[in-house]
Amino acid sequence: MTLLEVKNIEKYYAQRPFLFKRGQEAPVLENVTFSLQEGECLGIVGQSGSGKSTLGRIILGIERPTNGELIFQGVNLYEAPSKEKKMIRRNLQAVFQNSYHSFNPKQTIFEILEEPFLNFEHFSKAERQQKVRELLDCVELEWAMAQNYSSQLSGGQQQRVNIARALALKPKLIVLDEAISSLDMILQKTIIELLQRLQKELQLAYLFISHDLQATRFMSDRILVMQHGQLVEEIGKDGTYQHPASQALYNAILPSHPRERKKKDRPN
Numbered sequence: 001m002t003l004l005e006v007k008n009i010e011k012y013y014a015q016r017p018f019l020f021k022r023g024q025e026a027p028v029l030e031n032v033t034f035s036l037q038e039g040e041c042l043g044i045v046g047q048s049g050s051g052k053s054t055l056g057r058i059i060l061g062i063e064r065p066t067n068g069e070l071i072f073q074g075v076n077l078y079e080a081p082s083k084e085k086k087m088i089r090r091n092l093q094a095v096f097q098n099s100y101h102s103f104n105p106k107q108t109i110f111e112i113l114e115e116p117f118l119n120f121e122h123f124s125k126a127e128r129q130q131k132v133r134e135l136l137d138c139v140e141l142e143w144a145m146a147q148n149y150s151s152q153l154s155g156g157q158q159q160r161v162n163i164a165r166a167l168a169l170k171p172k173l174i175v176l177d178e179a180i181s182s183l184d185m186i187l188q189k190t191i192i193e194l195l196q197r198l199q200k201e202l203q204l205a206y207l208f209i210s211h212d213l214q215a216t217r218f219m220s221d222r223i224l225v226m227q228h229g230q231l232v233e234e235i236g237k238d239g240t241y242q243h244p245a246s247q248a249l250y251n252a253i254l255p256s257h258p259r260e261r262k263k264k265d266r267p268n
């Protein structure tokens, strides 16, 4: 079943008037249209500045599109009454790249993970404690860690806490915006494995936004390529592509051995 429909999204930012006349601004997003199914992981890849994060913010309801529609579980996100919007917010969560900066440094991990329940549920203290315990367990962190501050955690542990926070309200979709980009390769692999396990267990859908085609291929059921604010192609299941933007992303993958470079550089 379709979970999210993104229809003809456009985004313009107001430009400095001495550079652009009104109506002449360059679009950051142009005619972006795609849909995402329940339980699917859809990858959006593109080079820096192609508009990926702007698209992510619009889907999360953080920023309004200039034109276009966003339909989540059949409801128009930007036209829904506030009660329905609150329901959508529960089901639509995010994990961003810089885990450390997404925490309040004065809060313990317990307080960070307790917050969604304080905002959205009427649980007793004992129930909240049980929920936080379950969340830590879900992302393979020790209960003892709940008393720590985020600054006392490693980058990988911080990202696990971020994932746990995103899972708290049992969402349908998590937008993962460069969620593993700041981690070293071994940690990237562990977090990808964790995300894949959680996806299966909780029937989650992911929108995996990244500049890293290799990681995106590892994670995603389908991959859309973005360039200059437009979706330019879908990479085939067998990895085939036509567009130069996809070629550039393939070229950016480091070969494991110099001999491999020759193979990689052969035309598709």
Ligand SMILES: Nc1ncnc2c1ncn2[C@@H]1O[C@H](COP(=O)(O)OP(=O)(O)OP(=O)(O)O)[C@@H](O)[C@H]1O
Pocket (backbone or CB within 6 Å): 013, 028, 046, 047, 048, 049, 050, 051, 052, 053, 054, 055, 211
């Ligand atoms: N608030 C804003 N005001 C004006 N321009 C913006 C704003 N936010 C983003 N942009 C511009 O929109 C374009 C797309 O930016 P965006 O961050 O969405 O790209 P990206 O593909 O996520 O890049 P990166 O991978 O480097 O994060 C860039 O040219 C950026 O300068």
